Amino acid sequence: MTRCLGWVVLSACTLVGSARAYGQEPSEPQGAAGAARANGPKAPLSAGVAKRLRSGDAALIKGALDEVRTSGKAGVAAAPTIIDLLRQGMSTALTQAAIETLGDVENESASEVLGWYSRHRSVELRRSAVEALAKTRGPVAVRALRSALSDSDAAVRGFAATALGSTKAKDSVPDLFTALDHNVPEASAAIGELCSDNDCQRLAARMGSIPFDIVTSGLEEVLLRPTSEVSDNAKIDVVERVRGVATAEANRFLKGVQKRWPARGSPRVKQSIDQAVTATSAASGLRRTEDSP
């Protein structure tokens, strides 16, 4: 136990004000403790979790992390301690487990330290950190995710693109277009989730220069978004562009959207989709997308 005295001192210090301990000003209520108070734990963790996390014993720490993970958002009370553990450093296996736990806790205060690990030399840790950042959200997470779009690992780039879509980081759309043009296919769906009318039409205009299935992974998101986010006119423009391709793939895609069209969806867009399905049905057996101009 004495060998971990330094950590205990540091942990005590950081639990009081972890941000200050790492050279930053404390920023309550953004801190984990503040967030925990705001959200309130849904199910109490066992009393010994914090102690085990601070034990310095790898097996005890792993067990405690597992307990926090299984308690979901209720584990938020342990987030500051886990964050401190990651700041102090642990073995790669425990680091991985801690990152995943923070992702499961879904607390924004973890974004900063997850951002650190999204640039670790271990690609596995980077992938885990980026996946966790998708859940912790917040501006710090978005900044780290945008940076991760430039990672040397394709999977990290893909996870980052997907995460940016799910975190509704609209400011990242220009970066996502750059990523799409740099062979990050996941950027298409993310753009589809985030784009404005103009950006959605820009995405549709990529048909021909980017494989059809990649572009349509984004266009599908566009068409299924509410009218409050993407106008009917923009959606109809997208449908018309797909219809213009007039291939079997285009027909299949349009049929898929037709099938999932929400009952309360825009009748105008629905009508456009129906017409496009009909128009492309005739050609569907004749041409493949690759043959189109």
Added chain:
Amino acid sequence: MRAPIAAILATLSACGGGAGNTRLNLFSTDWEDDRGVSIGRVWQRVAQSTVARSADVVVGILQQADAMVGLPLAAGAEKWTYAHPLDARPVVAGSLVVASGEGEAFALDAVSGRLVWKHAAAGLRLIGAGDDGTVTVATFQRTGAVGSVLLAIARDGQVVLQTESDKLLGAPAVLGRMAFVPWAGQYVSVIDLSNGDEAARVTLREHTLRAWAESGSLWFGEQSFLRFDERIHDASLGRASVARLASRDLPGTPSLLPRRAEPAPVAANAEDRVRLYARPTGGGSGAAIEDARYYATYFRLAMGFDSGAAKLAWVHVHPADLLGGAAAAGGVVLCDERGKVVELDATNGGVLSEATLGQPVRSCIVSADSARLSGRSDAKPLVQQIEEAVTVDDPALAAGQKILLRELAAFADASVAKTLIELASDTRTSPDLLVDARAAIAKRRSGADYLETALKRHYDYLRDVLRPPPVGPIAEALGAMNAKSAAPLLAAHLTDPNDTEDDVKRAAAALMVLAGPSELPAMRQFFGMYRATANDDDMAAAVVSVGQALIALQDKLGRVLVDGAANDPMTVDYVKEHLAEPATAAP
């Protein structure tokens, strides 16, 4: 004195008009060195003869090896073309271009391209030739046979002498109707063309495969220039007039003259692209190098060196591979595979003039014995010339660029740092050159601004920055310069996963010298992230350096981190072992 005869000399009936001579034991190997007596007599005999200057001309062999195009270098001269299949590279001998092909040997006037003589020479391929204005002496290799054929032909086409030897004869010269024939790498036999006798022989201490006339003297040699002058009788004692080029490391180990006594191939090869050129002159000491310059080519690079100290004087980057050339007074004339001819200033490598043969060539021959190159050139300073040469994107030049990089590194100019960084950051730079560029950066003691600017760059997939800057070498250089302003930039690289482990290690070492309070957060972050996850000794060493820097900076939080790590079983062993050691600062 009459030389002993041992070798078989055959008279060929083909020699017309009874001009052929039968002489036995010519080129014999049981000859005893006469200590320069016979060659001294020859010198006395021809000392007053004028050695005619050779023509100033560039001759290109066209792509099908069935024609030559000549470009006299004199202003206003017309190009000429002569169609004739060739089986060996022609040579310029005096005022003639001598060639062989399709069973004939022939000579053209170098200025006009007009046929001067022609002789049946079935199975003979030209090795070399000399001409003194009245007679041409040429050596040939007989196809499928060992040995050589020596042929002397007068201007009217009459064969003066034709003889065969089982020895490999080198390229001959002629003066005062005496043929000077090098052979066996160490002898020059002088054959009196009036009677076919071997009038003299000299043993040389310089490897010799060629004899030729240049700058008003006769010369023998291969990798040096031995002058035929009043000191020739002491040649066997190693006291002849000799001019040598100061040796130095050069790409491709170029040779001054071909190293074999055999016909040069019609098409230029690597040896032609990697060559040395120098022009010998008679001087007070007997022999010297014109302009105190020699020149080297390496594919598209041409370089000028001080002939005494072998110091690089200039470098010229050419658009195409250089296939041939000749040193002239005032510079060097070079021709390239596209048929372009360029004259470069001996002093600074500036382009004095450019001309063209009009079409691509398979090889080319240059003679510039009379011309004095002059004119104005706009050469850049040497540093800029080298910077341009080392950054040319051409993998074939890598070996040359490696040597030039060493030259560049010797300059203290701040701009050198910028060039080295460009090289080290460019994904197209060859691995060999990259290693050298990085090593040179580490030794820079100027150009800190350029080095710091480079550190601002990081790997960035979306912005197509796919090779990070050479962080480690830059860190070493900036550490040695005590450039504190670089500390935040180096700290930012600690956690860049795209830098190599070695780079991170060196950045961390430099931070031991350069870091201040503002770098503490980044250093704490790095220490925490890697003290238990460092996967090799370089990363572990970086963690140790950063830990020691945190302590040296008396950072309380850092001290807690380091102490905790020292006692934590999760901390990697290397870190635990070395954290307690006294800090050893980077350069």
